[in-house]
Amino acid sequence: MKLKDKIVVVTGAASGIGAAMAKCFAGAGAKKVICADINLEGATETAAKIDGLAIGVNVGNEDEIKALIKRTEAEAGPIDLFCSNAGILTLGGVEVPNEDWQRIWDINVMSHVWAARHVVPGMIERGGGYLLNTASAAGLLNQVGAAPYGVTKHAAVGLAEWLAMTYGDQGIGVSVLCPQAVRSEMTRGLEGSVAALDGLMEPEEVASDCLQGIENNEFLILPHEEVLGYIRAKAQDYDRWIGGMQKLNRRFGPGSDQG
Numbered sequence: 659m660k661l662k663d664k665i666v667v668v669t670g671a672a673s674g675i676g677a678a679m680a681k682c683f684a685g686a687g688a689k690k691v692i693c694a695d696i697n698l699e700g701a702t703e704t705a706a707k708i709d710g711l712a713i714g715v716n717v718g719n720e721d722e723i724k725a726l727i728k729r730t731e732a733e734a735g736p737i738d739l740f741c742s743n744a745g746i747l748t749l750g751g752v753e754v755p756n757e758d759w760q761r762i763w764d765i766n767v768m769s770h771v772w773a774a775r776h777v778v779p780g781m782i783e784r785g786g787g788y789l790l791n792t793a794s795a796a797g798l799l800n801q802v803g804a805a806p807y808g809v810t811k812h813a814a815v816g817l818a819e820w821l822a823m824t825y826g827d828q829g830i831g832v833s834v835l836c837p838q839a840v841r842s843e844m845t846r847g848l849e850g851s852v853a854a855l856d857g858l859m860e861p862e863e864v865a866s867d868c869l870q871g872i873e874n875n876e877f878l879i880l881p882h883e884e885v886l887g888y889i890r891a892k893a894q895d896y897d898r899w900i901g902g903m904q905k906l907n908r909r910f911g912p913g914s915d916q917g
Contacts, residue, residue: 659788659831659872662687665735666703668725670744672700675792675840679741681868684708690734694726695744717744717769719762724776735786739872742773743792748806759806766810768785770817778830786829788872790816795838795885799892801905822877833871840884873902
């Protein structure tokens with residue numbers, strides 16, 4: 659999909675990857691970029707730089723996502739590209755309280771479900787559209803020291819696959835973004851974490867990769883090229899891969915010097 663004259667929604671647009679996406683897509687000629695975030699002040703700052711529209715939204719609430727879509731289409735026009743980008747990080751393992759598991763599940767997984775539920779039918783009626791869902795390399799490889807994050811990002815990848823295979827014949831393009839560590843509020847203070855072993859990427863680089871992926875209708879967007887090799891190694895010898903992850907856990911996991 660070419661973004662010239664398209665209506666684009668980006669959640670998590672107050673900072674980090676979301677803000678960089680909004681600016682990148684506006685620069686690519688989008689007719690209007692809707693900058694959505696629970697941090698309305700930050701979203702407004704992003705929107706002001708690109709003549710966009712800022713809308714406050716808590717993506718962990720289905721009614722708010724539905725309202726975001728309805729307001730966008732009333733004030734800007736039919737949505738061509740919906741970027742379900744907002745997410746959170748929860749550290750810890752199975753001991754993490756149920757309410758924290760539920761919160762990260764709603765934000766990292768159900769927000770994608772709700773976005774698709776309320777935006778895809780209209781896209782199909784109009785002859786097509788595009789979804790960009792932000793997951794993580796953790797959704798392909800897992801995350802040492804962060805079970806809720808690794809599990810929910812796996813689910814986000816699985817949902818993106820399902821959307822692509824189910825709606826592709828009806829004109830819906832789907833990409834899933836799976837970076838390793840990116841400089842953002844989420845990674846602040848975690849620059850030495852396992853996710854940053856292959857470097858901390860700038861949000862603008864990730865946004866550029868997203869634009870290219872959307873224009874080429876690529877399902878899997880991997881800003882860190884090393885991830886593809888890790889996926890292949892995992893598929894080739896799962897037991898050996900688990901062993902390697904156990905080594906990383908000893909180095910970076912709970913109780914380690916760097917964990």
